[in-house]
Amino acid sequence: MAKVDYKVLVGLEIHVQLYTRTKMFCGCELAFGAEPNSRVCPVCLGMPGSLPVMNKQAVEFSILAGLALNCQIADFTKWDRKGYYYPDLPKNYQISQYDLPLALNGYIEIPLKDGSFKRIRITRAHLEEDAGKNLHTAGNFSQVDLNRAGTPLLEIVTEPDMNSAAEVRTLAEELQRIVRYLGVSEADMQKGHMRFEPNINLIIEENGKQFRTPIVEVKNLNSFRALENSINYEIVRQSDQFENSRIELEMGNKSTRGWDDAKEVTVLQREKEEAHDYRYFPDPDLVPVRVNEQWLNEIKSRLCELPFSKRIRYTTEYGLSNYDVGVLTAERATANFFEATIAAGGEPKRVCNILTQIGLKLANARGCAITELGPKAADIAQLAQMAQTSEISATAANTILEEMVNTGKGPRELAEQLNLIQKSDAGELEAIVDEVLKNNSQAVADFKEGGKKSGKARGFLLGQVMQKTKGTANPKIAGEILDKKLA
Amino acid sequence: MELISAKQLRDKIAARQTSSVEATKAVFARIAKIEPIVGAYISTFEEQAIPRAAEIDKRIAGGEKLGQLAGVPVAVKDNMCTTFGTTTCASKILANFHAPYNATVVEKLLAADAVIIGKTNLDEFAMGSSTENSGLKQTVNPWDTKRVPGGSSGGSTAAVAAGLCYAALGSDTGGSIRQPASLCGVVGLKPTYGRVSRYGLVAYGSSLDQIGPITQTVEDCALMLNVIAGHDTADSTSVDEKIAPVCDYLAKLDEPVKGLRIGIASSFNAGADEQVRKAIDEAIQTYKKLGGTIVEIDMPHLDYAIAAYYMVATAEASSNLARYDGVHYGHRTRKPNDYIEVYTKSRAEGFGKEVKRRIMLGTYALSSGYYDAYYLKALKVRNLIRGDFVKAFEKCDCIMMPVAPTTAFKIGEKVDDPLKMYLSDIYTIAANLAGIPGISIPCGFDEKNLPIGLQILSPAFSEEKLLRIAQMYEKQTDWHNRKPKMGVETQLKIQFNG
Structure with a gap:
């Protein structure tokens, strides 16, 4: 049996729909799910005589994303026409950027399970307009909905630096976080705001010899699950295919496949990469874009701290676990709220626990962001302080937060109202301990006997004290009193 | 009563010496008689025009201050979108196309209270020099109905020459305003x-196309430019007025340009007919008498203009015309077997021969492997030609040359020889490549009584000066007052109040 080993190579093309108010080259509002052909005008319909006018916000969003992806931002860029005929493309050319993309040569650091990072190189990112949608539900005819036509898309292309489906998924998720942090895209998968096209092949090592399998591009994936599964499927399929056919990568044998979501298989679309001639040329209807220092700096000033930096900071500054860091940085709103709570005096780990254990649970149950729950960062900080100083127990803190959300009242008011302030008054606790000892002579006897029974008895007695105080006794102080009395 | 100019009519309407309704009715009466011979219009709007004229008259009577073209019947080339009527581009593929919006120039004409009476014929998609490439009808030259009016704005120039409107708009990609203006004996400004x-x-060719006025006089041309010039946020290539201010082109029109330096290259006249050359020489003599001096200029790259033009224009056209595919609007083939046939058959049926020829040329020029040798090379030539003009204008205020090498040629004479037809534009194309303004003004007639045009080119955004230079000549000459014989008996009769 030959010794076979393989390495996976995946590069990714990602189309991100930008969260601009209007389309890329006209004033139509972006709309999801609107009546077909209701968000259109002469420009995005490609009517004779109409002319495109560049959406400046889309360019700024793209530059912002380019900066976040550590790209060089072009100081001069232009618009090109990419010609091809398809019914969903009203002008039969797409306005795109060919040889001078807005952003070049960047990278993205993706978090690995062990808390380390892997750098994936970004080849380029350019801006283009989306096409419409062909509908095939009208019998003998196909219909075209052009609501989506002209929507600004940022196309990001990576180098083939990913070596597993899991890494690709991580990159996709990290990219989703980045564009959401920046506010340049809603990145809502359900609405098709992010579409993926992985290029996959294997380097198979057999008895010390290397073979490369032909590259397969899987088109138009719009969920993380489909992305991950299609790559895993391809790894097996390509490995099998190589075993059977021994076909290696060569010029022109790249093929295109689609993903069948129901059968969970990739399906061949085009055997050989057709010699596409898009007849690119500069669009004479649009003027080139010059990004000067001043404009670039103005856009730079809108950059925020990205998930990558936050993760490092939360780990090193606050000593939080990888898991907690992941949860807190998943959404910019959560991270901001966390940071605001710390700024208001909450101890980071305590705040982290309150937010991750109960806060996010409450938010999820209500289908809202943590910032929309009601309690302000200052309230949570106060709650965290109360728990930190043992004024309330950790369990009580969770109860109180839930009530804060329900009632809109402050943490102290609720702690008092619910009688959750821990009893730390030695005199009062001493009387309760005395009563417990008096009523439980068997447990006292068990304790005095020593050995195994002793610890159990102590636990029982302390439990009785907590029960009598309805959980409000400070367990540390109550324990000390108990130990003194039993001694 | 002679056919008066647009400006004269406007002033008379404003002074209530006549009315817009009278003028409009008179134009339609003339159209009824002469248009069947000339064939200048693809569509006319009598039913809408008369009530609009009446409304304008009413507003004038009410003492309202109206726009610069208040009540003046004008025509628009049928490649400019209007919400009323059709916008056909003289193509079968758009024969029934109703635009959902007005072109900016149309909006401006309406805002200036003009009465748009019709849309004029052209070479299909403005591709041609004789209007013979119209897919819808034939327009003839009012000076000789066996001859072409020039093109592609031949409908507009014929309409103005024959008195079928007071002024018109044309578009000029390689000479499509100036060349037919020359052949029809009217004024045309790109x-x-x-x-x-x-x-x-x-x-057609987006980096070359420009709309301009076609008029009876230089003064009308300035008036029309006043109405249509200016920045438009809907057109990214329209120029910021802070960089190139628009001015009142009428204000100083009668001020002659002092110390006028006229650039002439000896090579210019080489290819032109003798009678054309003679008329141009005489026109230049007239300018000399007015104080002009002649400066010899060198335009070393002008020989390549036609070649460069046919690469740039056709490349852009091949992309611009991709949208006419039978899917979204316009002609669709009857029984396609699949969606590919919707494209191939609709386009095969809808486009005429010349349009197909240019789409093929342009597609070829943009194809991978050929792009550098053709399109990119043409852009480089274009830059050199632009440079030639910049250099020339360091020495002179304007450049004068013929508009076309010949006067109007016979219908059918050049249709089977596209290359010969392309050479009709030899003098006009360079201005489009360089982006500079150019005007054609009547400067004489040949022995067949066919009009000859003088072309004057000037630096970018110097229209004000260009019009003044043209006006100097017009004031000294009578060519612009000559009207074609046809329909003399039906010349406009305008009744004056009081």
């Missing part, structure tokens, strides 16, 4: 690229 919004002008 403004600087970016001076007039292209929004709503159905694109």
Whole structure:
């Protein structure tokens, strides 16, 4: 049996729909799910005589994303026409950027399970307009909905630096976080705001010899699950295919496949990469874009701290676990709220626990962001302080937060109202301990006997004290009193 | 009563010496008689025009201050979008196309209270020099109905020459305003690229196309430019008025340009007919008498203009015309077997021969492997030609040359020889490549009584000076007052109040 080993190579093309108010080259509002052909005008319909006018916000969003992806931002860029005929493309050319993309040569650091990072190189990112949608539900005819036509898309292309489906998924998720942090895209998968096209092949090592399998591009994936599964499927399929056919990568044998979501298989679309001639040329209807220092700096000033930096900071500054860091940085709103709570005096780990254990649970149950729950960062900080100083127990803190959300009242008011302030008054606790000892002579006897029974008895007695105080006794102080009395 | 100019009519309407309704009715009466011979219009709007004229008259009577073209019947080339009527581009593929919006220039004409009476014929998608490439009808030259009116704005120039409107708009990609103006004996101005919004002008060669006025006089030309010039946020290539201000082109029109330096290259006249050359020489003599001096200029790259033009224009056209596919609007083939046939058959049936020829040329020029040798090379030539003009204008205020090498040629004479037809534009193309303004003004007649045009080119955004230079000549000559014989008996009769 030959010794076979393989390495996976995946590069990714990602189309991100930008969260601009209007389309890329006209004033139509972006709309999801609107009546077909209701968000259109002469420009995005490609009517004779109409002319495109560049959406400046889309360019700024793209530059912002380019900066976040550590790209060089072009100081001069232009618009090109990419010609091809398809019914969903009203002008039969797409306005795109060919040889001078807005952003070049960047990278993205993706978090690995062990808390380390892997750098994936970004080849380029350019801006283009989306096409419409062909509908095939009208019998003998196909219909075209052009609501989506002209929507600004940022196309990001990576180098083939990913070596597993899991890494690709991580990159996709990290990219989703980045564009959401920046506010340049809603990145809502359900609405098709992010579409993926992985290029996959294997380097198979057999008895010390290397073979490369032909590259397969899987088109138009719009969920993380489909992305991950299609790559895993391809790894097996390509490995099998190589075993059977021994076909290696060569010029022109790249093929295109689609993903069948129901059968969970990739399906061949085009055997050989057709010699596409898009007849690119500069669009004479649009003027080139010059990004000067001043404009670039103005856009730079809108950059925020990205998930990558936050993760490092939360780990090193606050000593939080990888898991907690992941949860807190998943959404910019959560991270901001966390940071605001710390700024208001909450101890980071305590705040982290309150937010991750109960806060996010409450938010999820209500289908809202943590910032929309009601309690302000200052309230949570106060709650965290109360728990930190043992004024309330950790369990009580969770109860109180839930009530804060329900009632809109402050943490102290609720702690008092619910009688959750821990009893730390030695005199009062001493009387309760005395009563417990008096009523439980068997447990006292068990304790005095020593050995195994002793610890159990102590636990029982302390439990009785907590029960009598309805959980409000400070367990540390109550324990000390108990130990003194039993001694 | 002689056919008066647009400006004269406007002033008379404003002074209530006549009315817009009278003028409009008179124009339609003339159209009824002469248009069947000339064939200048693809569509006319009598039913809408008369009530509009009446409304304008009413507003004038009410003492309202109206726009610069208040009540004046004008025509628009049928490659500019209008919400009323059709916008056909003289193509079968758009024969029934109703635009959902008005071109910016149309909006401006309406805002200036003009009465748009019809849309004029052209070479299909403005591709041609004789209007013979119209897919819908034939327009003839009012000076000789066996001859072409020139093109592609032949409908507009014929309409103005024959008195079927007071002024018109044309579009000029390689000479399509100036050449037919010359052949029809009217004034035609191609403004600087970016001076007039292209929004709503159905694109042929986007980096070359420019809308401009076609009029009876230089003064009318200035008036029309006043109405249509200016920045438009809907056209990214229209120029910021802070960089190139628009002015009142009428204000100083009668001020002669002092110390006028006229650039002439000896090579210019080489290819022109003798009678054309003679007329141009005489025109230049007239300018000399007016104080002009002649400066010899060198335009070393002009020989390559036609070649460069046919690469740039056809490349852009091949992309611009991709949208006419039978899917979204326009002609669709009857029984396609699949969606590919919707494209191939609709386009095969809808486009005429010349349009197909140019689409093929342009597609070829943009194809991978050929792009550098053709399109990119043409852009380089274009830059050199632009440079030639910049250098020349360091020495002179304007450049004079013929508009066309010949007067109007016979219908059918050049249709089977596209290359010969392309050479009709030899003098006009360079201005489009360089983006500079150019005007054609009547400067004589040949022995067949066919009009000859003088072309004057000037630096970018110097229309004000260009019009003044043209006006100097017009004031000294009578060519612009000659009207074609046809329909003399039906010359407009305008009744004056009081």
